[in-house]
Amino acid sequence: MSGCFICEKHLDMSSVPGGVIAEDEHIVVSHLPLVTPQGTAESVYLGRLVLEPRRHVEDLGELTDDQAASLGRMAARGSAALRRAAGAEHVYAAVISDAIPHIHLHLLPRYPATPREYWWVRLDEWPDAPMGGADEVAELAERLRAVA
Ligand SMILES: [Zn+2]
Structure with missing residues (x-):
């Protein structure tokens, strides 16, 4: 559109x-970009994927059965890749889409060192959060692609 x-x-x-x-024919998986309609960030929370x-x-209710099945498969594969290649101990998933209406499922990895008070929506407020610029994101994407 x-x-x-x-x-x-x-x-x-x-x-x-x-x-x-x-x-696949229905779903595209990538890392959260540095440039969004909300602005340009120098770094982003590493491992935050968008499906x-x-x-x-x-x-979500507008997805066809085939699209929904693809989304579920990609969420499972993305979560497994974040655990295997990025060291995530758990992966949260959410569709928010308030700022950008086109739905996108966020996969948010929680790392073993993440303090409880920063879990979920405040992960990138954690002072020691693993943040990365374009080079770090590209390197992580390569590792995820290798196991996805
Ligand atoms: Zn769109």
């Missing part, structure tokens, strides 16, 4: 460090 950040990103994934980590339907969909 014209004007949609995610639809336009899918046309040119070169803006996302590490590019596509996994994909996005190729089709512009604004509610």
